[in-house]
Amino acid sequence: MPVEPDTSSAKFAAYADPQRLVTADWLEDRLGSPGLVVVESDEDVLLYETGHIPGAVKIDWHTELNDPVVRDYLDGEGFARLLSAKGIARDDTVVIYGDKNNWWAAYALWVFSLFGHEDVRLLDGGRDLWIAQGRPLTTDPVVRTPTEYPVVERDDSALRAFREDVLAHLGSPLIDVRSPEEYSGERTHMPDYPDEGALRGGHIPTARSVPWKRAVADDGTFKPRAELEQIYRDEVGLKDGDAIIAYCRIGERSSHTWFVLQHLLGFEDVRNYDGSWTEWGSSVRVPIATGPEPGEAPAHR
Amino acid sequence: MTEPQLPSVLAEIRDEFLELEEPDRLQLLLDFSRELPEAPARYADHPELYERVAECQSPVFIAVEVDPHGIVTLHATAPAEAPTTRGFASILVQGMSGLTTEDVLAIPGDYPQTLGLSRAVSPLRLAGMTGMLMRAQRQVKALTAL
Numbered sequence: 236m237p238v239e240p241d242t243s244s245a246k247f248a249a250y251a252d253p254q255r256l257v258t259a260d261w262l263e264d265r266l267g268s269p270g271l272v273v274v275e276s277d278e279d280v281l282l283y284e285t286g287h288i289p290g291a292v293k294i295d296w297h298t299e300l301n302d303p304v305v306r307d308y309l310d311g312e313g314f315a316r317l318l319s320a321k322g323i324a325r326d327d328t329v330v331i332y333g334d335k336n337n338w339w340a341a342y343a344l345w346v347f348s349l350f351g352h353e354d355v356r357l358l359d360g361g362r363d364l365w366i367a368q369g370r371p372l373t374t375d376p377v378v379r380t381p382t383e384y385p386v387v388e389r390d391d392s393a394l395r396a397f398r399e400d401v402l403a404h405l406g407s408p409l410i411d412v413r414s415p416e417e418y419s420g421e422r423t424h425m426p427d428y429p430d431e432g433a434l435r436g437g438h439i440p441t442a443r444s445v446p447w448k449r450a451v452a453d454d455g456t457f458k459p460r461a462e463l464e465q466i467y468r469d470e471v472g473l474k475d476g477d478a479i480i481a482y483c484r485i486g487e488r489s490s491h492t493w494f495v496l497q498h499l500l501g502f503e504d505v506r507n508y509d510g511s512w513t514e515w516g517s518s519v520r521v522p523i524a525t526g527p528e529p530g531e532a533p534a535h536r
Numbered sequence: 537m538t539e540p541q542l543p544s545v546l547a548e549i550r551d552e553f554l555e556l557e558e559p560d561r562l563q564l565l566l567d568f569s570r571e572l573p574e575a576p577a578r579y580a581d582h583p584e585l586y587e588r589v590a591e592c593q594s595p596v597f598i599a600v601e602v603d604p605h606g607i608v609t610l611h612a613t614a615p616a617e618a619p620t621t622r623g624f625a626s627i628l629v630q631g632m633s634g635l636t637t638e639d640v641l642a643i644p645g646d647y648p649q650t651l652g653l654s655r656a657v658s659p660l661r662l663a664g665m666t667g668m669l670m671r672a673q674r675q676v677k678a679l680t681a682l
Contacts (some may be wrong), residue, residue, distance in 0.1 A: 279617065279618050279619060279620050279621070280562070280656075280657055280658070280661060281562060281565060281566050281569065281619035281620045281623065282617060282618075282619055282620075284562070284563070284566050284619070285566070285616070285619050297658040297660065297661065298655065298656065298657070298658050303655070346635060454599050485652070
């Protein structure tokens with residue numbers, strides 16, 4: 236049984252899907268409620284073990300959501316096995332939070348959405364704000380009763396873009412959410428991050444540069460809708476009815492922007508290109524633009 | 537030429553990991569992360585003495601010292617929010633410090649891959665530890681080349 240949405244926030248009420256976010260107050264009051272599962276998803280695989288929200292289970296993007304061999308996500312059976320073992324039922328409300336402004340939490344939410352898990356939400360502000368506000372953390376192990384999560388085949392068609400989709404999409408809105416240095420081609424990876432092996436630098440021609448962080452306030456929460464509209468509609472020119480693809484380096488930061496466009500601003504056709512720059516920047520003969528300008532779409536071959 | 541040999545402390549650490557089931561290996565890595573010693577105060581005032589380990593996702597810095605007898609000490613610093621990286625650093629700090637320069641240079645480059653953590657931690661994350669090892673060995677080479 237799902238849990239009622241968090242209606243306490245005037246900021247949330249202005250978003251397209253207000254029920255996709257919860258405040259820390261709301262969550263703290265409901266910890267342990269039946270039908271509610273809290274999931275922590277971090278960049279660091281051990282961070283959860285240093286202290287997590289009481290009752291929260293951990294899902295690691297690298298070792299649990301990805302297929303161990305092929306560069307892809309779990310299949311329906313794998314996802315059912317994972318969620319059953321974590322004690323998550325198909326009709327549970329899942330609230331995900333994590334480090335780094337919820338990058339991996341948004342990524343996990345996006346993967347849950349590929350499997351059509353209906354009620355999955357983010358904790359606004361993520362792990363850092365929870366800790367900054369002095370809310371409870373524990374290192375107690377969490378044991379939930381295993382469930383029988385049904386096998387649901389993953390549906391990549393609506394929310395996920397592949398390289399071929401991006402090639403066919405050139406000329407329609409593309410959002411590059413990486414740092415300006417990665418966009419221009421000065422770097423192939425984030426400042427201070429490991430190089431995950433893109434052979435060329437630059438961006439997909441016509442992509443607009445909107446670093447993910449522009450959607451976030453100083454305390455790590457999402458900016459109010461009016462400020463987001465100002466960036467994505469007024470400045471970038473996204474319009475109702477647009478088909479939009481977002482990408483970054485490996486698809487995690489673009490999940491964050493995907494969440495903003497899809498759930499906070501209500502664009503209906505937003506896909507995340509999870510192959511992102513680590514695929515595009517190493518692909519043979521795909522067009523690349525360098526420098527600060529978006530560049531032109533190449534003539535169709 | 538003799539076959540390079542894994543120094544005994546590093547071999548013991550490896551065996552400790554391999555004796556455990558996979559989930560417990562993560563716990564052991566967490567224990568190591570808690571044991572990472574504070575670097576001496578002189579480094580806090582002189583960040584330029586450190587080398588940044590670019591292969592790691594979090595800000596990690598290492599510094600190598602070689603004393604007049606050719607004995608190596610490794611210092612490392614990594615933030616509390618990056619326990620995996622701290623764990624890797626702690627293994628190398630404990631396993632390298634006190635070795636001779638020859639022994640440090642003899643540590644095989646694939647040592648991180650022998651700890652049985654590839655599945656529990658992921659190969660990508662282990663690459664950060666390889667980066668630390670390579671950079672420490674290169675610093676030792678630079679310090680002994682004079």
